[in-house]
Amino acid sequence: MRILVLGSGAREHAIILALRAEAAPHELFAAPGNAGIGRDATLVDLDQNDPGAVTGFAHANAVDLVIIGPEAPLVAGVADRLRAQGIPVFGPGRAAAQLEGSKAFAKRVMEAAGVPTGRARRARTLDEVAAALDDLGAPHVVKADGLAAGKGVIVTNDRDAALAHAATYLTTGPVLVEEFLAGPEVSLFFVSDGDTVRPLSPAQDFKRLADGDAGPNTGGMGAYSPLPWLADRFGSEEAFVDQVTREVAEPVIRHLDAEGTPFIGLLYAGLILTDRGVKVIEFNARFGDPETQVVLPRLIDPLSQLLLAAASGTLEDEPRPRFTAETAVTVVLASEGYPAAPLTGRVLTGVDAASAVPGTHVAHAATATDGDALIATGGRVLSVVGIGADAADARDRAYRALAEIDLDGGQFRTDIAARAVTG
Ligand code: AMP
Ligand code: GLY
Numbered sequence: 272m273r274i275l276v277l278g279s280g281a282r283e284h285a286i287i288l289a290l291r292a293e294a295a296p297h298e299l300f301a302a303p304g305n306a307g308i309g310r311d312a313t314l315v316d317l318d319q320n321d322p323g324a325v326t327g328f329a330h331a332n333a334v335d336l337v338i339i340g341p342e343a344p345l346v347a348g349v350a351d352r353l354r355a356q357g358i359p360v361f362g363p364g365r366a367a368a369q370l371e372g373s374k375a376f377a378k379r380v381m382e383a384a385g386v387p388t389g390r391a392r393r394a395r396t397l398d399e400v401a402a403a404l405d406d407l408g409a410p411h412v413v414k415a416d417g418l419a420a421g422k423g424v425i426v427t428n429d430r431d432a433a434l435a436h437a438a439t440y441l442t443t444g445p446v447l448v449e450e451f452l453a454g455p456e457v458s459l460f461f462v463s464d465g466d467t468v469r470p471l472s473p474a475q476d477f478k479r480l481a482d483g484d485a486g487p488n489t490g491g492m493g494a495y496s497p498l499p500w501l502a503d504r505f506g507s508e509e510a511f512v513d514q515v516t517r518e519v520a521e522p523v524i525r526h527l528d529a530e531g532t533p534f535i536g537l538l539y540a541g542l543i544l545t546d547r548g549v550k551v552i553e554f555n556a557r558f559g560d561p562e563t564q565v566v567l568p569r570l571i572d573p574l575s576q577l578l579l580a581a582a583s584g585t586l587e588d589e590p591r592p593r594f595t596a597e598t599a600v601t602v603v604l605a606s607e608g609y610p611a612a613p614l615t616g617r618v619l620t621g622v623d624a625a626s627a628v629p630g631t632h633v634a635h636a637a638t639a640t641d642g643d644a645l646i647a648t649g650g651r652v653l654s655v656v657g658i659g660a661d662a663a664d665a666r667d668r669a670y671r672a673l674a675e676i677d678l679d680g681g682q683f684r685t686d687i688a689a690r691a692v693t694g
Pocket of ligand 2: 476560
């Protein structure tokens, strides 16, 4: 197949590596990509958010499938244009992508579809925020309504801090005050053709910057999959996945279809396993980053076939995707100053030595080449992935590989998947 992947992160590199690992060879293009992706796909110089440019490239190059990685092209209507021109595309149109782009839209859909989620109040003024904070009680959760790259949320016991956070985001639009949900978090991905859904394997990501879940929220500092402790709570991973498919994914997909905005792409359910059941904290309209880096290496069936079936409306004919019993752990290397103000342009060394550690590979997130040197160009720079027999083995490999890499001021967590090892 001739496949174009839009995006430039480690998630997109993971998608490309999964396509490359298939038995059938593909012709792969990536826009804009990064230095690591450039080793595995042909980089294309086009604006990923320009529907005309993407569609023009796909036509001119007889592309069989476009896979949209990040949310920005979805919101820009790239999938709508491709679909209107008859080009198979994995990614929802602008209307369905609001499931991610607008928390208020997501809450409304969940309510209409009967999907379990926390209570929430929408507020437009500080007085409304204060009333909602007092109504819902501490700990306080305040979120920006629109896209904020994981940084729009505050979870705090400090009422003044919650108000201050709200004040920052009220300048750009309404905020959501939510009931605090306590329990472990799980990310579960579903592939959808607008009608049928197929679940992938659960993962957990580590959103806080520092060890022990300290520090600010980030885009994600690491992840692992599968989650051995799900079997203790639900009997098996499969029982958990079946329950979420039934209670969350299918009702949402059916509801969006009935509203005339079918969701064709990746439904990402961000879940909290509370004492009162599984609840949704957020949806995303795309693969998660860094969870994709640990889910896709475990996928046994060809990714291209699954995503093309979703794009073509034939997912019903595809069996449930299968995953290896191995564990994958990824640790993110971030630049100094991330997430507030990452310092970029620094030299990265040791990436090849890292990949040479058995059972590991490196997915590039923000890298460029400068002559022979590799340069860090953004906040999250690399996702180092270890794959092993269990969490201890995978963790050990990932951290051994990471130890080979040098980046001045580089930050990473040392406790990714540590509790999966100790139980
Ligand atoms: P979000 O941007 O909605 O994914 O939120 C980012 C992170 O904030 C989540 O992964 C949770 O760790 C935390 N969070 C968000 N909403 C809640 C909530 N209602 N209760 C507890 N934690 C939350
Ligand atoms: N890992 C969180 C996200 O992709 O939004």
